[in-house]
Amino acid sequence: MLVSRSPVRSLEVLDTFRVARRPLSLTEISRLAALPVSTCHGVVRALEHHGFLYFLSPREAYPTRRLWDMASVIEANDPVAQRLAPALQALRDRTGETVILGARQHGQVLYLLVVESAQSIRYSSRAGDHKPLHSSSIGKCMLGALPDAELDAWLAANPLDAITDRTVTDAAALRRELVASRERGHYVTRGENVTDVMAIAAPLRLGSLTLGIAVAGPLHRMEAAEARIAAALRACAQGIANQDAEGLHVA
Numbered sequence: 001m002l003v004s005r006s007p008v009r010s011l012e013v014l015d016t017f018r019v020a021r022r023p024l025s026l027t028e029i030s031r032l033a034a035l036p037v038s039t040c041h042g043v044v045r046a047l048e049h050h051g052f053l054y055f056l057s058p059r060e061a062y063p064t065r066r067l068w069d070m071a072s073v074i075e076a077n078d079p080v081a082q083r084l085a086p087a088l089q090a091l092r093d094r095t096g097e098t099v100i101l102g103a104r105q106h107g108q109v110l111y112l113l114v115v116e117s118a119q120s121i122r123y124s125s126r127a128g129d130h131k132p133l134h135s136s137s138i139g140k141c142m143l144g145a146l147p148d149a150e151l152d153a154w155l156a157a158n159p160l161d162a163i164t165d166r167t168v169t170d171a172a173a174l175r176r177e178l179v180a181s182r183e184r185g186h187y188v189t190r191g192e193n194v195t196d197v198m199a200i201a202a203p204l205r206l207g208s209l210t211l212g213i214a215v216a217g218p219l220h221r222m223e224a225a226e227a228r229i230a231a232a233l234r235a236c237a238q239g240i241a242n243q244d245a246e247g248l249h250v251a
Contacts, residue, residue, distance in 0.1 A: 097217035137201035138212035
């Protein structure tokens, strides 16, 4: 899939301020964004022209509140994240681990919402991150939701790359796991996508949307509480689905 680089460059430039957390010079933006100085100059001037950046000095720029104002309105009207956030926050509090909402997009998992654990040692990620389907718990949810014929076609057409030494790379073994997970109502990864991280995910269908909710954390802590976390996760997904069935549809 071909993607235009122009809007991506603007986002990459803006993201440098998230990383640095301070005003930046053109040279610093170029380095942090891994873009040529000449390219950065054009992007910075365009962002300044449209009110997204301002200069504190002849050398250093910083984003204006316009970006925050836009993001706040967008976030406040997100039909999925806003509605599900309270339930996901409650699940985070109940399990003590990071909770993630994700969907399948272009052959990958896209994180839509991440509610991080308050514990000092935790699984950390952010909305917008992508993960492979075959090695992530939400990805397994998406694959497990496919009809058998579509699942077989996907397994035949896609390589199962080893993300870690625990990744399931045999199609037949993965299929058996997906079928068993579908029957029990949740999917598990144990260090298959991130070493020493375990995740448990359950499917969630809202109207035409097929989503996945995952609870993720350090492997040793998750394994010790696996049954309790899986039960809490399934109850959360069922509660959201029941609410949707009562007429509060997302899609």
